[in-house]
Amino acid sequence: MAYKSTLLLAILLNPVVSLADPAQDCFAFIVEALLDQGYVVLPQVFDTDYLACLLKELIELNPTDFDRAGVGREDSFQKNMFVRSDKIHWLSGDENYLSRYNRWVEALRLYINKHLFLGLYDYECMFAHYPAGAFYKKHLDAFKNSKNRRLSSVLYLNPQWGAQDGGQLVVYDKISPSPLFEVSPTFGTMILFLSEEFPHEVLPATRSRYSLTGWYRVNESLV
Structure with missing residues (x-):
């Protein structure tokens, strides 16, 4: 993984990314990594104080607002315990505690569109809770017969x-059955990857595992 050389190239190409939020300083690195390999793993995007506040707000959500996760969408949606056993809470985007995160997400969308021309249109996000022993078998984030999910993001809050x-995210390519790499869901780690290119799975953990999981989407009517 050529993370260091990619970062150096990004700095040379874009020495100043943004002064609005230090968390945006990685935007050039993200773009170069997506262009080079289709994914990027960032060990720490946001400061720990903000992450702690974010986690506190999310885990205090009303448990009755969580749904057992399913697979597919609309007419093909089904809850299959053999495929996944996590619980999710869809976020509206209007939550006050998400304001900084949402600004970061939107700034990254604009930056990626400017440099990679992906045509990212909007972003949907959920809070995912994997109780001890929960899992998600190997899958693609892009739905069958739909191409609207273009870029996936996961921010770990553990x-x-x-x-x-445990609880690792195991990422594959479409060719080999062997894993491409694994990501441990440590506090503050974020991964972004092209939704249609990388099958992945979530391994069971020995304790509760939390993440903010989202997808940049394109306007399907224009695809």
């Missing part, structure tokens, strides 16, 4: 997470 806790 303080003091160790290798013994």
Whole structure:
């Protein structure tokens, strides 16, 4: 993985990305990595104080507002415990505690469109809770017969997470059955990847595992 060389190239091409939020300083790195390999893993985007506040608000959501996750959408939607066993809460985007995150997401959308011409139109986001033992079998984020999900993002919110806790995201390419790489869901780690290109799965964890998971979408009527 050529992360260091990619970052150096990004700095040379775009020495100043944004002064609005230090978390936006990685935008050039993200774009170069997506162009080079289709994914990027960032060990720390937001400061720990903000992440702690974000986690506190999210885990205090009313448990009755969570749904058992399913697969597919609209007429093909189904809840299949053999495929996934996590619980999710869809976010409206109007939550006050998400304002900084939403500004970051929107700024990245505009930056990516400017440099990669992906035509990203909007962003949908959910809070995912994987209770101990929960999993999500190998899948693609892009729905069958639909091309609207273009770029996936996952921000992990798991303080003091160790290798013994499990819950890794295992990422594949479309050609080989062997894993391409794994990501441990440690506090503050974020991964972005092209939704249609990388099958992936979530391994069971020994304790509750939390994440903000989202998708940049394109306007399907224009695809």
